[in-house]
Amino acid sequence: MLRRRNVLTSLAAVAASALPLAVAAQDKPKVVATFSILADLAKNVGGDRVEVTALVGPDGDAHVYSPTPADGRRLAEAKLVVANGLKLEGWVGRLIKSSGTKAPVAEAAKGVQPLKTAEHGHDHGHTDVDPHAWQNVANVKRYVANIRDGLIAADPAGKAAYEANAAAYLEKLDALDKDVKAAIDAIPRDRRKIITSHDAFGYFQKAYGVTFIAPQGVSTEAEASAKDVARIIQQIRREKIRAVFLENVSDPRLLERIAKESGARIGGKIYSDALSGPDGPAGTYIDMMRHNIRAFSAALSS
Numbered sequence: 445m446l447r448r449r450n451v452l453t454s455l456a457a458v459a460a461s462a463l464p465l466a467v468a469a470q471d472k473p474k475v476v477a478t479f480s481i482l483a484d485l486a487k488n489v490g491g492d493r494v495e496v497t498a499l500v501g502p503d504g505d506a507h508v509y510s511p512t513p514a515d516g517r518r519l520a521e522a523k524l525v526v527a528n529g530l531k532l533e534g535w536v537g538r539l540i541k542s543s544g545t546k547a548p549v550a551e552a553a554k555g556v557q558p559l560k561t562a563e564h565g566h567d568h569g570h571t572d573v574d575p576h577a578w579q580n581v582a583n584v585k586r587y588v589a590n591i592r593d594g595l596i597a598a599d600p601a602g603k604a605a606y607e608a609n610a611a612a613y614l615e616k617l618d619a620l621d622k623d624v625k626a627a628i629d630a631i632p633r634d635r636r637k638i639i640t641s642h643d644a645f646g647y648f649q650k651a652y653g654v655t656f657i658a659p660q661g662v663s664t665e666a667e668a669s670a671k672d673v674a675r676i677i678q679q680i681r682r683e684k685i686r687a688v689f690l691e692n693v694s695d696p697r698l699l700e701r702i703a704k705e706s707g708a709r710i711g712g713k714i715y716s717d718a719l720s721g722p723d724g725p726a727g728t729y730i731d732m733m734r735h736n737i738r739a740f741s742a743a744l745s746s
């Protein structure tokens with residue numbers, strides 16, 4: 445007990461010395477995003493005015509997540525919650541309810557034209573909407589507008605700042621979109637086929653003209669069937685598909701096996717549903733997209 449009090453006393457001393465900073469941070473509206481990609485977008489729009497955290501952090505899987513009591517407390521303190529929607533975060537509705545938070549929820553994908561899973565080859569019957577809309581940069585412009593509007597509603601005093609930040613970031617997204625298109629255009633058309641673990645690139649496929657084939661459906665929740673795996677191995681051999689890509693949110697073993705049995709090479713690690721840590725190659729949404737197109741270009745062009 446005595447020890448504990450000592451710790452508390454020294455913590456209090458630390459807190460006191462850091463007081464001006466701590467107070468400033470406390471005054472900032474807290475924004476809680478469901479996963480790392482949305483948190484990065486919210487940081488870009490919110491800038492210095494807000495404090496943004498993600499429930500599912502770097503390299504985490506937002507499809508399947510078990511919220512902690514700390515997540516509930518963070519939501520209770522939030523001024524704004526940012527969620528993807530499109531049935532990505534099946535766990536978040538219950539969490540919001542049990543946290544008792546009064547914060548409004550900005551649905552980032554609101555207004556995006558949703559892709560049905562059957563539109564790009566896979567329908568495993570467990571979902572009908574593809575949630576990975578952020579894989580098309582044009583959709584992320586919509587995300588940014590929705591987050592901006594959510595921030596303005598939650599913190600009207602910051603309107604001018606949020607509008608200016610969003611406008612500057614939207615320009616960066618326009619440049620990114622051009623670069624993604626140019627990178628894919630430079631890959632010979634007959635080589636634009638990519639194997640990934642789960643079906644996270646339907647929107648990328650539709651927007652940029654690369655065919656993605658995945659043994660798992662649009663959620664990491666369902667396992668790939670032996671039949672799907674055998675079908676993909678045959679397809680790789682038949683169509684001479686060059687590379688399979690490991691995803692940061694998926695177990696690499698299935699794709700390693702597919703690569704070994706089909707003769708395709710491992711084209712590296714790509715980031716589909718989560719950013720890397722800040723020191724990794726995909727610490728922001730823009731860096732994630734640039735990393736992925738570099739990996740695709742390197743494996744498919746040579």
Ligand code: ZN
Pocket residue numbers: 507576642643644662663664716717
């Ligand atoms: Zn996914």
